[in-house]
Amino acid sequence: MVKTLLSVFMTLALLVAAGIGEHFFVVSRFEKFGAAVGALYDKTLEERAARADAGAVKTLWESEKKSLHILIPHADIAYIDYWLGEATGCIVTGNFEEALSKLEVLSVICQQLPQLYTVSFENIF
Amino acid sequence: MGLIILRTAIIFIALLAVMRLMGKRQIGEMQPFELVITLLIAELACIPMADSSIPLLYGIVSIVTIFLLHQLMLLVDLNFKPFQTIVGGKPSVVINKNGIDISQLKKNHLDLSDLIESMRTAGMFSLDEAAYALYEANGQFSVMPREDSPKEEKVSLPVLIIDDGKFVAHNLSLTGTCEEFFREILQQRGVKSMRSVFVLTLDGTGKIYLQCKGEKYTTFRIRLPEGSSW
Numbered sequence: 001m002v003k004t005l006l007s008v009f010m011t012l013a014l015l016v017a018a019g020i021g022e023h024f025f026v027v028s029r030f031e032k033f034g035a036a037v038g039a040l041y042d043k044t045l046e047e048r049a050a051r052a053d054a055g056a057v058k059t060l061w062e063s064e065k066k067s068l069h070i071l072i073p074h075a076d077i078a079y080i081d082y083w084l085g086e087a088t089g090c091i092v093t094g095n096f097e098e099a100l101s102k103l104e105v106l107s108v109i110c111q112q113l114p115q116l117y118t119v120s121f122e123n124i125f
Numbered sequence: 126m127g128l129i130i131l132r133t134a135i136i137f138i139a140l141l142a143v144m145r146l147m148g149k150r151q152i153g154e155m156q157p158f159e160l161v162i163t164l165l166i167a168e169l170a171c172i173p174m175a176d177s178s179i180p181l182l183y184g185i186v187s188i189v190t191i192f193l194l195h196q197l198m199l200l201v202d203l204n205f206k207p208f209q210t211i212v213g214g215k216p217s218v219v220i221n222k223n224g225i226d227i228s229q230l231k232k233n234h235l236d237l238s239d240l241i242e243s244m245r246t247a248g249m250f251s252l253d254e255a256a257y258a259l260y261e262a263n264g265q266f267s268v269m270p271r272e273d274s275p276k277e278e279k280v281s282l283p284v285l286i287i288d289d290g291k292f293v294a295h296n297l298s299l300t301g302t303c304e305e306f307f308r309e310i311l312q313q314r315g316v317k318s319m320r321s322v323f324v325l326t327l328d329g330t331g332k333i334y335l336q337c338k339g340e341k342y343t344t345f346r347i348r349l350p351e352g353s354s355w
Contacts, residue, residue, distance in 0.1 A: 004196055004199055004200055007192075007196050008196045008200065011189060011192060012193060014189070015126075015186070015193065018126050018186070020127075070180055071182065074178045074179075117126075117128060118127075119127040119131060123128050124128060124135065
């Protein structure tokens with residue numbers, strides 16, 4: 001009985017702690033990445049963005065996604081890789097107009113993706 | 126993660142409710158919540174294992190949630206009796222001193238064939254051999270033999286002639302009898318309508334087990350027609 005109760009409380013504590021930890025971890029990672037994408041967007045808007053700027057965002061994403069792979073379905077991560085690659089390509093070729101639309105998509109993904117993993121009615125059902 | 130925990134819990138509760146509603150027919154020697162866990166665990170383990178696009182953590186969290194729910198169910202099972210009945214169900218007495226309890230059979234989505242099959246599995250071939258018979262909460266069948274259980278001289282298999290108001294054509298030909306033969310017998314016994322007969326079985330010695338709906342069962346003997354043997 002004591003053993004069962006103990007296992008219930010320990011498991012519950014573990015799951016709740018992991019759930020809260022995951023929420024803050026995912027949100028903070030995407031906030032950081034979203035801010036970098038925002039900065040690149042501003043530079044692209046002013047047509048000052050260069051390969052190095054896009055490369056810096058890519059490097060940041062590469063380091064962040066390693067830990068995000070544990071928590072987020074890999075297809076969602078691949079989706080960001082795809083749009084970031086497209087945006088980088090447009091910046092390198094100087095096609096800033098195209099790059100802006102790609103970066104806009106990335107910004108929306110950075111805002112929406114963490115929302116998909118929060119506990120809310122629409123996500124549960 | 127919180128999402129997965131909640132979704133797992135919801136699926137668990139939904140499956141458990143469905144299993145309870147399906148009655149004892151669907152359960153095989155397990156408590157309903159144990160069966161639900163068995164159903165879920167395999168899938169939960171397999172999906173992240175086979176699909177590399179899903180993080181393994183999703184499967185682990187779901188399995189740990191199932192473990193938590195299992196432990197909670199165990200606590201409930203041991204400590205809260207009314208809740209235990211809701212979650213695990215209670216035994217259903219399907220044969221009592223009056224014969225077959227039709228309402229209990231229907232409540233558990235069982236029919237006469239299921240009951241006769243269970244009786245045979247328990248080693249009893251005639252319905253009047255059992256004083257009490259019940260389906261346990263886990264779906265197992267238990268029988269208490271009658272103290273004065275009739276010992277037949279001639280070993281013969283009782284066959285079902287009327288099942289819930291309808292003749293079983295195959296068994297009529299097997300026994301070499303016809304509908305008219307039994308209609309006459311029923312008329313002699315004061316049975317007004319065929320539809321009121323829940324069960325009528327006949328064995329090779331001519332013994333009939335008859336139970337009408339809402340009445341106590343009776344057993345009596347008849348003379349079998351010439352050449353009737355099986």
